[in-house]
Amino acid sequence: MRSFVRIGSRESILAVRQAEIIRERILAYDPEISVEIVTMKTTGDKIMDKSLEKIGGKGLFVKELDRALLDGRIDIAVHSLKDVPMEVNPDLPLLAYSRREDPRDVLILRRGLEKLPENAVVGTSSRRRALQMSKLFPGCTFRGIRGNVHTRMRKLEEEGYDATLLAAAGLKRLGMEHVIGRYFSTEEMIPAAGQGILAVQGRRGETFGWIPALDDPAGRAAACAERQFIRTCGGGCTSPSAAYAEVSGGELRIRGLYYDENSGEYREGELCADISRAEQAGEELARRLMEDQAAGGKYDRERAEM
Numbered sequence: 001m002r003s004f005v006r007i008g009s010r011e012s013i014l015a016v017r018q019a020e021i022i023r024e025r026i027l028a029y030d031p032e033i034s035v036e037i038v039t040m041k042t043t044g045d046k047i048m049d050k051s052l053e054k055i056g057g058k059g060l061f062v063k064e065l066d067r068a069l070l071d072g073r074i075d076i077a078v079h080s081l082k083d084v085p086m087e088v089n090p091d092l093p094l095l096a097y098s099r100r101e102d103p104r105d106v107l108i109l110r111r112g113l114e115k116l117p118e119n120a121v122v123g124t125s126s127r128r129r130a131l132q133m134s135k136l137f138p139g140c141t142f143r144g145i146r147g148n149v150h151t152r153m154r155k156l157e158e159e160g161y162d163a164t165l166l167a168a169a170g171l172k173r174l175g176m177e178h179v180i181g182r183y184f185s186t187e188e189m190i191p192a193a194g195q196g197i198l199a200v201q202g203r204r205g206e207t208f209g210w211i212p213a214l215d216d217p218a219g220r221a222a223a224c225a226e227r228q229f230i231r232t233c234g235g236g237c238t239s240p241s242a243a244y245a246e247v248s249g250g251e252l253r254i255r256g257l258y259y260d261e262n263s264g265e266y267r268e269g270e271l272c273a274d275i276s277r278a279e280q281a282g283e284e285l286a287r288r289l290m291e292d293q294a295a296g297g298k299y300d301r302e303r304a305e306m
């Protein structure tokens with residue numbers, strides 16, 4: 001019997017491209033499988049004039065897809081892992097984690113600029129990016145910006161920003177590397193947990209023959225470590241806390257940034273562990289940073305936050 005898979009995706013160009021990447025991998029495993037992509041508008045895509053923080057956080061991008069999975073309208077959902085809330089509904093587990101695309105954040109300059117001016121106005125709604133950017137370029141100010149990659153590129157030209165920050169992964173998937181003005185190393189700017197990894201979500205108790213072929217052990221270990229770091233830090237999906245794990249051979253090195261909402265202090269550190277202990281490594285690093293009052297710096301919230 002010919003098998004049939006319906007992939008649910010948000011309808012943004014990047015989301016559809018990501019669903020196509022997963023479709024290509026399923027077809028590489030078995031070209032006989034029939035794969036359909038079903039797109040839907042999520043609450044996060046519909047409400048564009050408010051900050052995500054005000055309307056309920058990043059989870060808004062996945063809720064409609066959760067419902068479609070539960071109703072049986074789709075068989076799997078494909079997400080950017082960094083948009084998936086840290087607590088996942090146990091009825092809708094993450095079945096596979098992709099190999100990681102470039103995890104770095106990048107700077108995109110307004111047309112005509114060769115480098116970031118002194119006192120630049122930077123468009124970002126991410127407190128993680130604003131905090132780390134203001135360490136590198138102390139003169140910057142930040143203004144919220146929302147919308148998909150193309151909308152942001154337009155707003156950058158029309159709405160008085162000098163630059164914006166995006167994930168290299170999304171731009172590369174869209175073939176838009178040419179807009180990148182500067183890459184931040186993962187040391188300079190710790191990426192969001194899961195940045196660059198695609199997650200395949202399914203229904204509990206159901207799996208597919210091709211799932212193991214899509215699941216990347218290094219991507220999975222990094223995802224587990226980074227997400228456990230963030231869970232342990234607390235602070236929710238708008239917290240600047242960040243973690244990035246690199247896997248080589250059987251070893252994992254996780255680097256994290258912990259931000260203390262009460263004091264406005266941040267602390268960075270790293271540790272190494274065997275990949276079989278990925279989750280413990282994330283948790284251990286978070287606990288150390290939360291306890292180690294000495295290791296940090298202070299973030300000037302008044303000036304640097306939107």
Ligand SMILES: NCc1[nH]cc(CCC(=O)O)c1CC(=O)O
Nearest residue numbers: 080082166167169170195196197
């Ligand atoms: N929050 C939107 C979002 N979710 C995932 C990506 C990039 C792709 C990825 O991380 O895999 C982006 C855009 C961006 O931050 O530039």
